[in-house]
Every structure is written in structure tokens, then in C-alpha cells.
Amino acid sequence: xxxxxxxxxxxxxxxxxxxxxxxxxxxxxxxxxxxxxxxxxxxxxxxxxxxxxxxxxxxxxxxxxxxxxxxxxxxxxxxxxxxxxxxxxxxxxxxxxxxxxxxxxxxxxxxxxxxxxxxxxxxxxxx
Amino acid sequence: xxxxxxxxxxxxxxxxxxxxxxxxxxxxxxxxxxxxxxxxxxxxxxxxxxxxxxxxxxxxxxxxxxxxxxxxxxxxxxxxxxxxxxxxxxxxxxxxxxxxxxxxxxxxxxxxxxxxxxxxxxxxxxx
DNA sequence: ACAATATGTAAACACTTGATTACATAAATA
DNA sequence: TATTTATGTAATCAAGTGTTTACATATTGT
Numbered sequence: 001x002x003x004x005x006x007x008x009x010x011x012x013x014x015x016x017x018x019x020x021x022x023x024x025x026x027x028x029x030x031x032x033x034x035x036x037x038x039x040x041x042x043x044x045x046x047x048x049x050x051x052x053x054x055x056x057x058x059x060x061x062x063x064x065x066x067x068x069x070x071x072x073x074x075x076x077x078x079x080x081x082x083x084x085x086x087x088x089x090x091x092x093x094x095x096x097x098x099x100x101x102x103x104x105x106x107x108x109x110x111x112x113x114x115x116x117x118x119x120x121x122x123x124x125x126x127x
Numbered sequence: 128x129x130x131x132x133x134x135x136x137x138x139x140x141x142x143x144x145x146x147x148x149x150x151x152x153x154x155x156x157x158x159x160x161x162x163x164x165x166x167x168x169x170x171x172x173x174x175x176x177x178x179x180x181x182x183x184x185x186x187x188x189x190x191x192x193x194x195x196x197x198x199x200x201x202x203x204x205x206x207x208x209x210x211x212x213x214x215x216x217x218x219x220x221x222x223x224x225x226x227x228x229x230x231x232x233x234x235x236x237x238x239x240x241x242x243x244x245x246x247x248x249x250x251x252x253x254x
Numbered sequence: 255a256c257a258a259t260a261t262g263t264a265a266a267c268a269c270t271t272g273a274t275t276a277c278a279t280a281a282a283t284a
Numbered sequence: 285t286a287t288t289t290a291t292g293t294a295a296t297c298a299a300g301t302g303t304t305t306a307c308a309t310a311t312t313g314t
Contacts, residue, residue: 260311278292
């Protein structure tokens with residue numbers, strides 16, 4: 001409960017992801033948010049607290065209402081992390097070896113050269 | 128334990144994220160992976176199982192060894208989700224209203240027109 | 255002033271999670 | 285064949301999580 005949560009844990013919960021999507025383009029106060037979900041208001045209140053503590057939303061109090069607004073910049077940590085793997089999935093290579101070839105010989109247009117390197121544990125078929 | 132986990136939960140654990148990074152460019156068998164961490168092998172074994180069940184890694188068995196390889200395509204769900212917010216944080220707007228203006232009047236180069244709309248809950252200051 | 259509204263918080267609870275230790279099994283190796 | 289190696293699994297446990305109900309507090313409206 002008092003544990004330090006990070007952004008990845010914050011977005012691990014589906015309800016919290018829905019909250020993020022819900023207020024992405026429209027600030028809403030807590031009750032308005034809670035109306036979109038089956039769970040009770042205190043449950044949403046807790047989710048909001050977590051999102052706030054992780055810097056994913058900001059809260060602006062006006063009178064008795066607290067408007068929650070997305071703080072998109074701080075989702076960047078997630079984006080940055082997952083982006084480091086984009087190069088992997090965007091290469092249409094079907095084997096690790098081909099990937100290595102492409103990576104290590106970028107000068108050539110043809111990264112699919114079939115040359116074999118000395119045997120290495122990672123070059124075994126099916127990896 | 129038997130719960131259906133999704134990709135977001137899979138990457139919520141820091142150890143699992145480290146495993147993903149570790150094998151991103153190099154398939155490794157389970158013991159090799161475990162050597163990189165403080166926790167015991169069974170703990171890593173369980174993480175591997177979760178990553179596998181979430182489609183983040185594939186496992187190729189050769190003899191008694193199981194080589195874990197990243198399956199980067201399936202990290203795409205995360206990338207796709209977080210990408211939907213990129214437009215938000217890449218806009219250097221400092222208020223929601225300005226964001227709306229920019230969004231609703233893209234024809235104009237100047238999205239910062241100060242025109243006011245009829246009062247609405249979302250237009251209160253500080254949101 | 256009083257009632258309604260918006261929200262926080264605490265206690266309680268079931269369930270999940272991440273971890274360990276101990277044991278089991280299959281494959282490689284001496 | 286006996287031993288080491290790579291790995292899975294089960295039992296157990298402490299902590300953490302998400303939720304509810306019940307109550308408290310501050311603000312707004314009548």
C-alpha cells in the first residue's frame with residue numbers, strides 16, 4: 001500500500017489504463033471518472049492516488065472537486081523503454097542469426113547474406 | 128498463479144523487464160539468465176514462464192537446455208497503447224484549452240488563438 | 255443553518271505475487 | 285553406470301493488491 005510504485009506497475013492494472021484513456025482528452029473529477037466503472041468510488045479514489053503518485057496524472061482542486069488531468073509526458077518512460085525493442089520487431093528477420101548479420105553489416109543493402117560464423121551457442125538452429 | 132496475465136502485467140515486474148533487456152539481443156538458456164540475478168533459479172524459472180505465457184519470449188528446447196528468445200512483436204501491444212498518448216506529450220501546449228484549440232482548428236497555423244468558448248466544466252483554469 | 259455533494263481514509267478481507275527450500279526428472283558426461 | 289547439469293514443480297510464506305463498507309470532512313446550494 002505504501003510501497004513505492006513505478007509507472008510500469010501503475011499501468012499494469014486494466015482499470016488504471018482505462019482511467020488514463022478516459023481522461024486523456026478530457027479532464028474529469030473523481031466522481032465523473034468513477035461513474036464509468038463498476039467498482040466503487042473509493043476503489044477509483046485509490047487508483048487515482050496511485051496514478052498521481054506515479055506522475056501520470058495531475059490533480060487540480062477547485063472547491064470540493066478534484067479534476068484529474070493526464071500528465072502524458074510521464075508516460076514517456078514506458079514509451080522509451082518499449083521503443084528500445086522496436087528495432088527488433090520491425091526487422092522482418094526470421095532468425096536471430098539473420099538479425100545479427102543485418103546488425104553487424106549494415107553497410108550492405110543485403111543483410112541476408114548466408115555466411116556462417118564459427119559455431120556459437122546462439123547460432124544453433126531454432127533460436 | 129493460474130491467473131491470466133496480460134503483457135502489461137508481465138512487464139510490471141522489474142526483474143522481468145531486466146530479463147527482456149538481457150535476452151533482447153542474445154538468446155540465453157534459463158540458468159544463464161538466472162546467473163544475472165540475485166534471486167534463485169526457481170524464481171527466474173517462474174518469470175520465464177510468465178513471459179512465455181504472455182508471448183513475450185519463445186522457448187526453444189535443445190536437449191536439456193531451454194533457450195529463451197525475445198518475441199519482440201508481442202511487445203507491440205504495449206507500444207501501441209502508449210503511442211496513443213504520444214501526440215499528447217509531444218504537443219508543447221500548457222493548457223487543455225490550448226490543446227483543444229489546436230486539435231479543433233488545425234487549418235490555422237496558429238493554434239494558440241485566445242478565443243473563449245461558452246463556459247464548460249473543462250475550461251476552468253488550472254486544468 | 256441544513257442538506258446534498260465531492261471526496262478522503264481506515265478497517266477488513268480475499269486473492270495474488272514473488273520468493274524460498276526441497277525434491278523430481280531428463281539429458282549430457284565421465 | 286554413476287554423476288553432474290539444466291530444468292520443472294510443489295509446498296510454504298510474507299507482502300502487496302484491489303476491493304468493499306462505514307465513517308469523516310469540507311464545500312456548495314437551498
